[in-house]
Amino acid sequence: xxxxxxGDITEVSSLSDFDNHTLVSFIEDKESGFRSVIAVxxxxxxxxxxxxxxxxxxxxxxxxxxxxxxxSRGMSYKAALAGLQCGGAKGVILLPKKxxxxxxxxxxxxxxxxxxxxxxGNFITGIDVGIQQEDLExxxxxxxxxxxxxxNSTEFTALGLYESIRTALEEVFNSSDPSGRSFAIQGxxxxxxxxxDFLYDTAGETSKIFVSDINESLVEMTKEKFPxxxxxxxxxxxxxxxxxxxxxxxxxxxxxxxxxxxxVKIIAGGANNQLEDESVGDDLxxxxxxxxxxxxxxxxxxxxxxxxYDHDTYSRARVETAVRNIPNVLKKIFTESKLxxxxxxxxxxxxxxxxxxxxxxxx
Ligand code: NAD
Numbered sequence: 001x002x003x004x005x006x007g008d009i010t011e012v013s014s015l016s017d018f019d020n021h022t023l024v025s026f027i028e029d030k031e032s033g034f035r036s037v038i039a040v041x042x043x044x045x046x047x048x049x050x051x052x053x054x055x056x057x058x059x060x061x062x063x064x065x066x067x068x069x070x071x072s073r074g075m076s077y078k079a080a081l082a083g084l085q086c087g088g089a090k091g092v093i094l095l096p097k098k099x100x101x102x103x104x105x106x107x108x109x110x111x112x113x114x115x116x117x118x119x120x121g122n123f124i125t126g127i128d129v130g131i132q133q134e135d136l137e138x139x140x141x142x143x144x145x146x147x148x149x150x151x152n153s154t155e156f157t158a159l160g161l162y163e164s165i166r167t168a169l170e171e172v173f174n175s176s177d178p179s180g181r182s183f184a185i186q187g188x189x190x191x192x193x194x195x196x197d198f199l200y201d202t203a204g205e206t207s208k209i210f211v212s213d214i215n216e217s218l219v220e221m222t223k224e225k226f227p228x229x230x231x232x233x234x235x236x237x238x239x240x241x242x243x244x245x246x247x248x249x250x251x252x253x254x255x256x257x258x259x260x261x262x263x264v265k266i267i268a269g270g271a272n273n274q275l276e277d278e279s280v281g282d283d284l285x286x287x288x289x290x291x292x293x294x295x296x297x298x299x300x301x302x303x304x305x306x307x308x309y310d311h312d313t314y315s316r317a318r319v320e321t322a323v324r325n326i327p328n329v330l331k332k333i334f335t336e337s338k339l340x341x342x343x344x345x346x347x348x349x350x351x352x353x354x355x356x357x358x359x360x361x362x363x
Contacts (some may be wrong), residue, residue: 017069022087024069027115033096033104034111037065040073040123041088042356048124048309049087050147050302051075053139055114055130057095068092068250070273075302078295080355081348083330084306091116091125109135112144121145126153126305129189131252153304158194160300160326161270165199165244167327168266168292171334173243180206182242184232184264187249188213188222191270191298195246200226212237213249237265239261247271248296254291259283266291270350281345285337293348351360 023040026307033158051072068090075088093112116139116337127136133148140146147153149309166176173181177246178199185192188211196209203209211229213219219231224321233281238245238253241263247253250271253350259280267274267289274294275281300323307319333351337344 007253012065013017015066015069017073019069019073021069022070024065025119026065027112029111030113032107034108035061035064035094035096036092037068038091038096038115038119038123039068039089040119041072041076047085047087048122048145048230049075049089049228050079050084050124050126050306051089051091051101052126052128052148052301052305053093053110053131054090054128055093055095055135057302058324060298061094064092064094067251074295075274076356077349078299079306080352081296082299082303082306083325084302084307086124089123089125091123093130094322096322103287105135106138109138110142113139113146116143116145119145124305124309126301127190132321141152141319147305147308150308151304151306151316151319153301154194154302155197156189156319156323157270157298158198158300159244159314159320160303161191161248161268161297161325162198162295163324164292164326164330165246165266165268167193167330168244168268168290171331172265172290178202178207179204181209181212181244182240183244183246184210184212184237184240184242185246185248186212186234186237186253186269186330187247187271188215188218189248192246193218193222195248196222196226196229200228208242210237210240210242240264244268247274251294252276254280256280259287259289262289264289266290266292268297270285270298271295272298275345278343278345278349281343284340285343291332291344292330293333293345295352296333296348298325299323299326303355 025038027036072090079086170176209229212230244266245264247269254274255276303322305320333347336347
């Protein structure tokens with residue numbers, strides 16, 4: 001168990017997710033118990049690095065650091081393939097325990113925002129797991145480097161996910177129509193729940209939509225709003241025999257030992273870092289399961305907040321147009337994957353790295 005997040009600095013740089021991060025900052029206030037990591041993956045001095053903030057309790061704080069590193073790296077890939085002129089970063093607030101009081105929460109949120117200010121606009125952040133819109137507003141009262149107010153960015157994540165699912169259906173079934181297809185959605189939070197707003201009616205009465213969340217009340221609320229969904233336990237959701245498995249909870253759910261249990265044709269979800277490691281993508285490819293790379297699928301939220309940062313006025317049509325380009329990127333990945341018999345995540349990584357490397361040459 002690691003009590004300190006900074007630990008031995010050589011230990012940090014030897015983590016597999018370190019990947020030569022430009023900056024990793026550890027923030028700790030012993031008096032209040034506030035602790036946080038801000039990681040900036042590939043800083044580009046001309047543009048800021050974007051990455052939402054996660055608020056979570058990790059039993060071992062080194063897992064919070066690893067989460068920040070991996071998520072930040074993923075943001076660089078996401079930005080590159082979404083065609084955005086920004087780097088990748090991530091903020092994680094490490095809760096000392098699962099449940100904290102409202103006053104502690106408010107204190108941590110404000111303390112965090114004041115530390116974001118220290119980075120002077122090189123790090124722009126918004127909402128991720130564990131953060132609510134009210135928290136974001138509190139952050140904004142302290143820092144101008146907080147985004148996610150012009151629009152509901154999560155709605156665009158869900159839209160991008162919906163369009164990605166349609167693209168994957170087209171690839172596998174020669175029809176993007178979700179009607180009559182079957183789905184298993186893991187996680188009914190902002191993204192998983194938001195997806196149902198798009199999918200439920202278009203999938204229609206002949207479809208089957210299995211859902212699961214560890215938060216029982218969220219399952220009940222979802223069942224009330226979308227009566228045809230079929231709740232199953234957290235253990236059973238990934239074992240359903242369906243056309244599409246849709247991971248919308250936390251990352252790391254696609255593991256070597258779970259690939260054999262999947263009875264699905266497609267995996268396309270909003271969760272970040274779904275693959276335990278890149279070679280799980282190879283296993284999925286060999287098993288004939290079409291994996292839509294997570295950071296391509298879930299780029300809608302980043303596209304929306306980047307647009308907010310980049311423009312003085314909001315245009316929903318402009319954001320939607322950019323989000324609706326996600327299927328074009330996915331189609332290219334699926335085509336190259338087929339032509340080269342290479343896992344889709346490998347193809348996507350290669351495409352994104354080509355973009356980084358070209359930028360590096362111009363520096
Ligand atoms: P959220 O906190 O609103 O929802 C996550 C849900 O997953 C919660 O309801 C939680 O109870 C549930 N959950 C956790 N573990 C679970 C398990 N084992 N089985 C079933 N349910 C479980 O978060 P969100 O904003 O919906 O984000 C979901 C995922 O999408 C995260 O990985 C996040 O990083 C990623 N993501 C979100 C956005 C966005 O716009 N919000 C953008 C890109 C990526």
